[in-house]
Amino acid sequence: MKKLIILLSLVLFYPVHATNTKTLDTIYANSTMTMTLFFPSDIKQGITGSEHFVFTYNREKEQNLGLLKAVKGNPSNLLVVTTDGKVYSFILKYAEHLENPNRFISIQESIGDAKRVLTKEVKIYDNPNTSISANTIPNHIRRSCESLLELPERKNKHIKKNGIKLSLKNMYYREDHVFMQFEIENKSAIRFDFDFLKISKVSGNKGHNASYQEIPLETIYVHNKPSEILPNTKVRMVYVIPRFIISKTERIIVRLQELKTTRILYLSWR
Incomplete structure (x- = not known):
């Protein structure tokens, strides 16, 4: 509690x-x-x-x-x-x-x-491909990630492809940050070597180049990032990104990429 x-x-x-x-x-x-x-x-x-x-x-x-x-x-x-x-x-x-x-x-x-002096602002890390270590990230963000992994799931948006299932299990807003809990389940007979997971805000249709726009959302911190997911196992991790809003014409797209293979999953929601 x-x-x-x-x-x-x-x-x-x-x-x-x-x-x-x-x-x-x-x-x-x-x-x-x-x-x-x-x-x-x-x-x-x-x-x-x-x-x-x-x-x-x-x-x-x-x-x-x-x-x-x-x-x-x-x-x-x-x-x-x-x-x-x-x-x-x-x-x-x-x-x-x-x-x-x-x-x-x-x-x-x-x-x-x-009554009291305000604390310093939390530093934002700009490189979306860099996983910030638990020793570098502010403690309150790390503790929030750990707590989120223990909470019951409130969302179950998912996609399955080639024996891999990507799911969004929880999403919370805290101050200027959004905490997204993802689960990757490997139901195939082949090990899944994690390369990256990227989150973007998208508007328009990719088939109509004039109206399509994709804006990557920077990753501040990745908690419990895996290097591999063995067959018949699953792992949960938390991505921390800057707070955002979605208009009626926009949606979120998450891209999961395996290292040195063509296994790619796209999870989308509004």
């Missing part, structure tokens, strides 16, 4: 000195326009409560500019902490049309002050 709480507590909470009780304002967003939010001070941390909404800001150089996008789904919330310790909270809702895609936020909209 303790490990379950680690995964399900997917939002950083900061104790706040509330100045007064305020009714939270609502900010609307969608996938076709970018809602631009200007804060009185530079953004230190920004978190949304649902995968339907994605809030991005400059993590390399602190700025007061934040960008919000969304896909259709239930309302959620946005929590932002600025470098001067001010805390801002808003209700988030999806809207088909935005009357004004820009919002200037005043310091009077702050709900209070953070």
Whole structure:
């Protein structure tokens, strides 16, 4: 149960000195326009409560500019902490049309002050073909991966080909990351030598080159990456990638490639 709480507590909470009780304002967003939010001070941390909404800001150089996008789904919330310790909270809702895609936020909209100093941002590793070791990756990401491997499966998207079965068993959002748990089962009589697994966001149809677009999603960390899967065995691993949203016209494609052979599997879902 303790490990379950680690995964399900997917939002950083900061104790706040509330100045007064305020009714939270609502900010609307969608996938076709970018809602631009200007804060009185530079953004230190920004978190949304649902995968339907994605809030991005400059993590390399602190700025007061934040960008919000969304896909259709239930309302959620946005929590932002600025470098001067001010805390801002808003209700988030999806809207088909935005009357004004820009919002200037005043310091009077702050709900209070953070009690403690915020921790440093998690470093993102850019090479998708490099498996980061457990000694290098931040401990909270590694522990979340370990916990995810012990949880019951919530998804069962899979594909079978040439005696190999690739399945997506779980997918969780935590802060700015997505944790995807995959299972590879070898039902063939031949050993499967793992080469790579790549995750991409795709729109359009590959048969129509003008409309087809494939965007690789960088891999931050691979937990329990196998080198081989023996016959009649299976292995589970967790891929950590940056948080993303999917529009109605997009889908996720996962490519599993065996080393030095033609055994390739494509797993797709929306």
